[in-house]
Amino acid sequence: MGRKKKTLHDYAAEFTDLAVKRHLIEHKDSGETSVVETLYCKSCELPMRVRRDRILEHLASGRHYRNRRLIKQHGTRTPLLLSTGADLGSSLPMGLDTSLHPQTSFILSSNPCSSSISTSARGNVVPSPPSYHHPPLLPVHPNTISSTTSVMSAREDVTPSTSSTHQSSFGAIHMRNPPMSSKHTNQRHVISEASNSVVPGGIYTSSNTRGNQIGLAIIGASYASKALLRTLKEENGCCLYYIVEDQRSEVDRLFSNEILSKTRVLQEQDADIVLNDQRVSGVIICSLPEVAAVMTLETLRAGKAVLCEKLLSTSRQTVEACFDEADRYGKPLVCGFYKRFDPAFKFLHKKVCQSKSLGRIQKISAVSRMYPSVSLNNLKMSGGIYYNTAMFDIDIVTWLLGERIPDTVFSLGHAFCSDMSAMKEADTATICMKFASGALASLDISQHCTKSCDQRLEVHGCQGTLRIDNQNPLGITENGTSVPLCSLTHEERYREAYAALFRHFLQTIKGKEQPTVTKEQYIWALQVAAAAEQSCHSGSAVDLRNEVVDVSIIKTEIV
Structure with a gap:
């Protein structure tokens, strides 16, 4: 077990907006050629630093969102920044910091002397798939291909071009331009964001x-x-x-x-x-x-x-x-930490934290088995069982204990579903935590449950025990147990919790309440979930007192 260093292709496979571009460079002195690979954003046509935090920062930026939306709107990718060959030599050794580029306008290269930009020996087009069947902004050559890895044309000139063919170190596009005067040669045209915005129809009042x-x-x-x-x-x-x-x-x-x-x-x-x-x-x-x-x-x-x-x-x-x-x-x-708003959990929190009915808390045990199970795609896109499911129960534990994060986290997991195993994701996990106060917590998380969801929690203190059992909508027992005769889905179980969460949101808009979940509380739950996943992969406990868990890399770089 251990960490495997991620390659550019690993990042491109993980983030669909990224791709790897190969540059074939000819050395003038020796005549030899070498291939240099760079990671770049397909939507913004910008090289990326090979750092996960910079990648996430760029993908979360407003500029990237606007560029991606324009691509969907016009059915093809139009390079928003076309640079000359001189930019290539300076950009290859180190990725450009996206924060250094302007974010207020989109720039397209103009070509006054030719009806199209040549790509026969200068540059290959690397567009996104032509989804969203909207008419394209510019006519695009039909021989374009989409791939996670693209190959750039050989022997790019490292000097700025002054001919009618305007080259780009990040790709080129076939397009037709209207005739223009010679004084505009090699100039760039700035298209403001306003020209690409969608104006809503009808008359809207200023009242909200x-x-x-x-x-x-x-x-x-x-x-x-x-x-x-x-x-x-x-x-x-x-x-x-x-x-x-x-x-x-x-x-x-x-x-x-x-x-x-x-x-x-x-x-x-x-x-x-x-x-x-x-x-x-x-x-x-x-x-x-x-x-x-x-x-x-x-x-x-x-x-x-x-x-x-x-x-x-x-x-x-x-x-x-x-x-x-x-x-x-x-x-x-x-x-949306909805479990905090469930009436049963709110009552339990009041008893444990406000009235101290149980005295010093010694143990919290929680069972959370989903019914129906989350779809495989949604589970994968949400980070897996430790993030999609366990984080909500981790938040409940720290909320009830009134503590930040545990000192020690240990977890074991397994994939009983073959599809989950192929994705290298667990569908069943157990998480054990020990807090500074001495309190122990155990979470039983599973995507497998029959007939009805299984949601239970027990808090044991030195003065007693409080327990939340599964709800029985009909109040009818079978074989002496309180197992419901009708199926109860996860959303039906927490219907009142979602309603209270929504009303809380309305109250925050009115300014009558502050958001219940703070930044620190969210990050605590996220850090514990990351530590639990790390423990599952490594097979050993994670000591959060002495180790700094990087939640930005654990999910994707532990193999």
Whole structure:
């Protein structure tokens, strides 16, 4: 066991927005050629530093989100920054820091003397797949290919070109330009962001409420909890103006015709319409992590409150950036740690922490078996069982104990499902923790459960024990047990918790409550989840008192 150094191709395989470009360089003195590989962002046409924190920072930036949205809108990738061959020699030894590039405009190279930019021996096109069947901004040559790894043309001239062919060290594009005067040779045309924005139809008022109702929008509705959607439909104190979802069939399945007749449905590429509408005070983001972080940053910068139902991110740096933006713009960021809002857990917290009914806490045992299980794709995109499932129970344990993070974490996991085993992800795990107070905690996490979800928790103190058992909706027992005769899904079990979470979000928008989950509490849960996963891979306990757990690399670099 151990850490395997990640290659450029590993990063390109992990992040779909990245690719590896090969540059064939000819040395003038010896005549020999050498191949240099660089990691770059396909959407922004920028080289990337081979550092995970810089990659995540760039992918979470507003510029990257806008460029990616433009690609989806116009059906093909247009290089936003085309540079001359002289840029190549200076950019190959070390990746450029993306923060040094301007973010206020998109730049396209112009070619006045030729009807197209030649790529026969100068540059190959490396576009993204032509998804979202919208007409392209510029005519594109049909012989373009999409690949995680692309090969750049041989023998690029390292001197700036003054001919009609404008070369780019990061790729080129076939396009036709209208005739222009010779004085514009080799100049760049700046296309402002405003020219690419989508202007909403209709007349919008400046008010962000309809009467006393709070204007809301939901992004990523197909990933939303049904319990949360039900609360959103039933709550009288809000008005849903927008549903942002690329899969229209999912929207039709989740929402009634009555709601859709009063709500505007948008594609993700048109999310700016939501952000620019002053009627919208809060946005519910249900997208999977990383995408959720990008949308959260954009929404906060637009001056709107955010409820992130799923995890923000599995990266500590990205999480800190989201909370820092919320503080900077003075808008609430509510994280979806829904179990805190469950009536049973709230009662238990009051007994344990406020009235001290159990005295000194000695042991907390929790069982969390999902029914139905999370889809394999969603589980993988959410970081696996330690992040998608265990983090919520880790938060409950630290919340009940009133402590930060445990001193020691040990975990074992196994994949009983062959598909999960192929993904090298566990579907069942046990996490043991010991805190500075001496309290012990054990979590039993599983994606496998039959008939009904299994959600139990027991807190044992020196003065007694309190236990939360599975709910029995019918109140009918079978064979002397309280096992429910009807199936109870995970979302049905926590329906009241989601409702309370949503009402808490509305209260934060009104300024009557502060977000329950703080940045520090989120990072504590994230750090423990990362330590548990590290322990599972290494087979040994992780001492959090003496070791610094880098949550940005554990998920992907332990093999």
